[in-house]
Amino acid sequence: xxxxxxxxxxxxxxRGQNVTFRCDPISEHNRLYWYRQTLGQGPEFLTYFQNEAQxxxxxxxxxxxxxERPKGSFSTLEIQRTEQGDSAMYLCASxxxxxxxxxxxxxxxxxxxxxxx
Amino acid sequence: AQTVxxxxxxxxxxxxxxxxxxxTYDTSESDYYLFWYKQPxxxxxxxxxxxxxxxxxxxxxxxxxxxxxxAAKSFSLKISDSQLGDAAMxxxxxxxxxxxxxxFGKGTRLSVIA
Numbered sequence: 001x002x003x004x005x006x007x008x009x010x011x012x013x014x015r016g017q018n019v020t021f022r023c024d025p026i027s028e029h030n031r032l033y034w035y036r037q038t039l040g041q042g043p044e045f046l047t048y049f050q051n052e053a054q055x056x057x058x059x060x061x062x063x064x065x066x067x068e069r070p071k072g073s074f075s076t077l078e079i080q081r082t083e084q085g086d087s088a089m090y091l092c093a094s095x096x097x098x099x100x101x102x103x104x105x106x107x108x109x110x111x112x113x114x115x116x117x
Numbered sequence: 118a119q120t121v122x123x124x125x126x127x128x129x130x131x132x133x134x135x136x137x138x139x140x141t142y143d144t145s146e147s148d149y150y151l152f153w154y155k156q157p158x159x160x161x162x163x164x165x166x167x168x169x170x171x172x173x174x175x176x177x178x179x180x181x182x183x184x185x186x187x188a189a190k191s192f193s194l195k196i197s198d199s200q201l202g203d204a205a206m207x208x209x210x211x212x213x214x215x216x217x218x219x220x221f222g223k224g225t226r227l228s229v230i231a
Contacts, residue, residue: 031216042208042210059218091162104212104215104216
């Protein structure tokens with residue numbers, strides 16, 4: 001069983017450019033979560049999906065951030081018109097579903113580290 | 118809103134000794150889950166241990182165990198026989214039932230001294 005994968009692992013971009021990150025969850029996991037982690041802090045929730053439905057997006061940091069999971073499998077997180085304050089680690093996690101053994105446990109990918117110059 | 122507090126920004130332990138990391142949380146929910154995650158430097162966050170709030174028995178995973186005090190809303194992690202590979206950031210996290218997003222503490226950086 002492969003774990004959660006994220007691509008790219010590192011991204012350097014110039015301010016004002018758009019970036020897109022991809023997350024592939026563990027197969028059969030129907031929930032997928034995006035978090036942001038800045039240096040020395042715990043991860044901060046951004047948005048999450050159950051299958052293709054986005055259940056919460058009010059915590060996305062601004063309208064420059066968007067996410068989708070079109071077929072209920074992989075997900076993408078896009079940041080438009082990047083700013084230096086967007087520099088952070090973006091983490092993806094997935095979980096099976098409530099009601100099954102360990103269904104609430106979230107498993108994390110390696111993250112995408114973004115640097116905005 | 119639920120909050121998670123880790124009051125120890127940094128801890129250190131001698132190799133082979135035991136260390137306890139503290140975590141408190143605030144919630145009005147009765148059904149929830151608590152986790153400890155480990156994040157080594159520049160490496161992936163991995164699950165250390167989980168605890169269901171409805172279970173009175175404290176969870177254990179090999180050298181890792183928790184002291185779950187539901188009334189006090191306390192969830193500490195004990196690492197026995199510490200190893201150099203235990204050096205990492207440790208995050209305490211909470212979610213209430215239904216696969217909701219995790220709420221994390223700010224983490225505790227653990228150093229292991231040879």
